[in-house]
Amino acid sequence: MAEPLLARAAAGSAGVDYGDVQGLVRFGYNRMTEARFFLLAIRDPAAARTWLSAAPVADAVERRPPPPTAMQVAFTAEGLRALGVPASVIQGFSPEFISGMAGEESRSRRLGDLGADAPSRWRWGGPGRVPHLLVLLYAEPGRLADWQRTIQGEHWTTAFQEVECLPTSNLDGIEPFGFKDGISQPSVDWKRERRVEGDQLEYGNLLALGELLLGYPNEYGKYTERPLLGVPDDPRGVLLPAEDAPGRKDLGRNGTYLVLRELRQDVQGFWRFLNREANSNPQERQRLAEAMVGRRMSGEPLIPPGGGPIPGVGPGAEDTRQNQFTYASDQTGTRCPFGAHIRRANPRNADLPGGPGSLLSRLIRVLGLRREGIRTDLVASTRFHRILRRGREYGPGLSPEDALRPDRAEGEARGLHFICLNANILRQFEFVQNAWIMGTKFNGLTGESDPLLGNREPIPGCPVTNAFSIPREDTQPRRIAGMPQFVTVRGGGYFFMPGLRALHYIAASPITEGDNRP
Numbered sequence: 395m396a397e398p399l400l401a402r403a404a405a406g407s408a409g410v411d412y413g414d415v416q417g418l419v420r421f422g423y424n425r426m427t428e429a430r431f432f433l434l435a436i437r438d439p440a441a442a443r444t445w446l447s448a449a450p451v452a453d454a455v456e457r458r459p460p461p462p463t464a465m466q467v468a469f470t471a472e473g474l475r476a477l478g479v480p481a482s483v484i485q486g487f488s489p490e491f492i493s494g495m496a497g498e499e500s501r502s503r504r505l506g507d508l509g510a511d512a513p514s515r516w517r518w519g520g521p522g523r524v525p526h527l528l529v530l531l532y533a534e535p536g537r538l539a540d541w542q543r544t545i546q547g548e549h550w551t552t553a554f555q556e557v558e559c560l561p562t563s564n565l566d567g568i569e570p571f572g573f574k575d576g577i578s579q580p581s582v583d584w585k586r587e588r589r590v591e592g593d594q595l596e597y598g599n600l601l602a603l604g605e606l607l608l609g610y611p612n613e614y615g616k617y618t619e620r621p622l623l624g625v626p627d628d629p630r631g632v633l634l635p636a637e638d639a640p641g642r643k644d645l646g647r648n649g650t651y652l653v654l655r656e657l658r659q660d661v662q663g664f665w666r667f668l669n670r671e672a673n674s675n676p677q678e679r680q681r682l683a684e685a686m687v688g689r690r691m692s693g694e695p696l697i698p699p700g701g702g703p704i705p706g707v708g709p710g711a712e713d714t715r716q717n718q719f720t721y722a723s724d725q726t727g728t729r730c731p732f733g734a735h736i737r738r739a740n741p742r743n744a745d746l747p748g749g750p751g752s753l754l755s756r757l758i759r760v761l762g763l764r765r766e767g768i769r770t771d772l773v774a775s776t777r778f779h780r781i782l783r784r785g786r787e788y789g790p791g792l793s794p795e796d797a798l799r800p801d802r803a804e805g806e807a808r809g810l811h812f813i814c815l816n817a818n819i820l821r822q823f824e825f826v827q828n829a830w831i832m833g834t835k836f837n838g839l840t841g842e843s844d845p846l847l848g849n850r851e852p853i854p855g856c857p858v859t860n861a862f863s864i865p866r867e868d869t870q871p872r873r874i875a876g877m878p879q880f881v882t883v884r885g886g887g888y889f890f891m892p893g894l895r896a897l898h899y900i901a902a903s904p905i906t907e908g909d910n911r912p
């Protein structure tokens with residue numbers, strides 16, 4: 395069925411061996427507008443290993459013409475266990491991956507998975523419903539059904555039991571509330587040219603490779619934890635040596651963590667609430683929605699571009715127009731509210747509040763002596779908390795006008811299969827979700843969390859979380875109160891998306907502990 399994995403893993407590039415990286419890390423597969431995600435439990439480990447060994451998993455090498463289909467695979471910690479990967483190897487992964495998205499109550503609380511979002515109410519990923527494997531299929535229009543048949547092949551049903559099959563829909567780059575999506579992403583330093591030394595005084599959008607892929611230096615100049623094996627544990631010599639640990643084999647190298655959350659969007663509830671707040675004025679309704687997102691529905695930012703080039707933004711005109719801005723020019727939040735979704739999800743700041751300056755002013759800032767107001771030092775530096783988003787929409791589209799029609803029946807499921815990739819789930823996805831998106835004190839605010847994503851649950855010390863304030867020039871902010879929940883979590887999980895060599899290694903399990911030691 396496939397080219398042998400290792401033959402393809404040899405193809406490379408100067409910085410990274412793209413032949414060893416799964417393609418989704420580098421490409422969004424936007425031309426492949428059809429996609430379907432399978433959440434699987436392993437029924438028969440031997441058949442699963444046979445299927446995985448032959449699986450034509452797409453790598454990240456750029457091909458002309460680009461292939462019309464792609465498949466990617468990723469595993470939960472339970473999945474690695476079920477395949478026979480030894481516990482001593484699994485221990486090398488990060489604690490949050492091992493525990494899983496819904497594995498601990500305190501994690502669920504931090505992620506905001508409470509009330510209607512509690513894992514016990516999820517369709518999958520909650521107690522007793524954690525999948526082993528995620529198989530992502532992508533195809534150009536009209537090709538998905540055939541591609542699925544090819545992929546599933548003879549071993550599929552023996553090997554796996556379907557926990558869920560997540561369908562997606564092509565809404566032409568518009569997410570279900572009606573906003574253009576997929577506009578701001580970090581640029582990845584594939585060529586490994588970025589030198590990170592000391593504080594970064596300006597916001598940048600170019601990210602060290604180690605923030606995305608395991609086995610490379612991250613924004614701290616360090617290597618993120620991952621399983622490093624002894625040479626005897628890799629008797630077939632499949633894995634690459636670890637850059638930072640001579641004599642060790644790197645199971646993480648060229649792999650990443652994939653976070654998946656099924657987020658159901660109440661599109662009718664969203665537009666009906668805003669319509670009431672806007673006294674049925676269509677322009678005002680749209681203005682309120684745009685204030686909540688932080689961009690126009692067309693994707694244009696609420697902050698006019700300016701302030702000079704930002705490393706990692708552009709050079710294309712569209713990216714420059716849409717992403718060459720920071721919030722430094724909007725200290726009062728009157729252009730883009732402090733609590734807007736994109737201002738929370740990426741506050742676009744550097745390491746030191748207030749930006750560059752003389753050595754003396756820097757010292758004063760570091761010592762915390764300058765009092766520039768509460769907001770200058772409340773938001774953590776963004777470069778340690780970036781994620782690469784790769785989600786897909788599901789369900790039929792619904793325009794704001796249709797959402798408001800009184801005769802329109804409610805209840806059709808639509809939303810986002812949110813996917814993000816990162817090398818450190820705790821410091822990247824979980825931090826963004828917890829401190830910024832769910833944070834009720836983000837940026838000096840009180841009584842609110844993300845206007846789109848907030849679960850509106852009261853929390854200790856903060857009985858109200860359902861407000862949204864829109865600062866205004868020369869007058870008090872407009873405070874919208876009593877917002878209902880617009881997005882509900884329906885499932886979720888943490889997956890390890892290995893490099894192709896590591897996938898080959900995993901597929902060759904079981905390797906029993908101490909098996910290959912002399």
Ligand code: HEM
Binds near residue numbers: 657739
């Ligand atoms: C149904 C749920 C969600 C909706 C409707 C939504 C919608 C949007 C929209 C319309 C944008 C602006 C377009 C763009 O920059 O691509 C955006 C940006 C973004 N979102 Fe979300 N989002 C959702 C969930 C999430 C979650 C769960 C996270 C992370 C935990 C997240 C993180 C981000 C980030 C990092 C950006 C880019 C911000 C920037 O760099 O300016 N989103 N989202």
